[in-house]
Amino acid sequence: MNISVRSLRCLSRGWRCFSSRQGGAMNVFDRSMKRRQKEWASALLDSDKYDYLRDEVGSRVADRVYDVSRTFPLALDVGCGKSHIVEHLSKEVVERLFLTDISDSSLRNRRECEIPTHCVLADEEFLPFKENTFDLVFSSLSLHWINDLPGALRQIQQVLKPDGVFIGAMVGGESLYELRCSLQLAELEREGGFAPHISPYTAVTDLGNLLGQAGFNMLTVDIDEVQVHYPGMLEVMRDLQGMGESNCAWNRKSLLQRDTILAAAAIYKEMYGSEDGSVPATFQILYMIGWKPHDSQAKPAKRGSANVSFADLTKIGKLTTDHQKTNDKS
Template identity: 40%
Template sequence: MSAPRHFDTDLLIQRRLRAARGVPADFLMAPVAEDLADRLALIHRQFKIIVDWASPTDAVRTMLAERGYTGIIGTETAAALAAARQRPVVVAPAEALPFRAGSLDLVVSGLGLHVVDDLPGAFIQIRRALKPDGLFLAAMLGGDTLTELRQSFAEAEAEVEGGLSPRVAPFADVRDVGQLLQRAGFALPVTDTDRLTVRYANVFALMHDLRAMGATNPLVDRRRTPLRRATLIRMAEIYQQRFADPDGRIRATFQIITLSGWSPHESQQKPLKPGSAKARLADALNAIELPAGDKAG
């Protein structure tokens, strides 16, 4: 059974093409690309065959190339988008990684996973495409992203239209991402999170940046009628009232989840079997160990 579709792929492509014709908004991609490169620099090994998977721009590839990494292959979801990307680039759906099993040393991704419908399936394909002891390293938007915009739209629509329409994509929770890595068969999975707060003169400046990133509402279940002017104005008022700083500028939260996992290999560390410890925890803590059921005096 195929995974349910949350995102309108054709609309995503159209909006990214529109964004590519304007001035890019790279205030998220630039620091994410640098952070991914910094994390790789801490791993003292060579990655010969690298795939930059689902990243919406070449920022990650460019940063890795500046750090001396070569053999980086990009991916893109449509030929029209691939025409503007660095070469080499492979055109394929984000959920279908077209690489031979056990052929890649590293798969890296920057801010593209949040619009992948079948994320569990994609993780499984990445793990299969990696060589034994190959690495998957990615950054994606987390559940607190644009929480202010979501709350403001929900309250405005309830007041003006008497109902809600999904207007901001659902984002994953950091705990769910860790569980997906484990389910996909990755060894030594690690996730961590950071929050970036960006300030704007008003909510319309925020929405301008979202359009410049091709990141406006791509949901299949979105309301198809145009947004009412009254709803938009009320949303802006609520946003200003609830999420403005004393100087009048509004806040927008972007949560970045960074995740990593290794393709299993016999050389990797493994957890000890229960009962195999050679030292007692009580001795290490200089504490008195009580039998089960006894209460401390």
């Protein structure tokens, strides 16, 4: 298989929405099922061969940590898995680190790194840390399984020190559209209806609002599209299982009929197959950066304090010409 990455600047329609009212947390995912899936995947003898997507995204999150150009005395990795971010960081950037995950097996099989680390078995929805503890919090490919994502972001903001930064990556709303469409068409044809087989994901249009409501400022949100090529649809589903990324939504359908799977595989290859016989699986990755407020941070100017009007932009050519004439006379 091979992986290609393409940066996107567009906004996409997502599959998961959040209520802005307080106490409106959703209960979409079976968290105990997700823990069992991650435990099973991490315990595989060849589990490392399914880490390619996490390694790729983890390196890109680490790049964003380096972009901050600051040394962080204490950092937290939320939903670390096998610590796919930390292996790309050095002690010059992060001096001490806490790793958290719901899977004990993932923590035990974590990657080696030069940074002193402390492992904590904890749910991302219930962080067991005091307020104003960490200088940096990061997370990669974990938050899309959170039921109460607004609440989890608020907890992350609370455990950060003032002027601390949160850098995260999560799967976005247009991910695996090839697999979703193929399964739905096959079920409609063979069974007369379809059930959800791909977990609902967060839309990029919601993410900035969620970060702002959680108390972050100086927000940055951008998108990457990672496309992985497989021999066929069955290999896509096998690798998702090996990653611990199988669907754990409460409304998931437990079994697929054999003829439906074969029909879906044929549709997948017909609609999306490449000339070399491979099929693509697209992962939309949402990256986010948010800062906890502090008095030292730059603040926007007060409304009405501007001394230049946008209306003057239409005259910029004439103003430049007049300025040049004045200089020539001088």
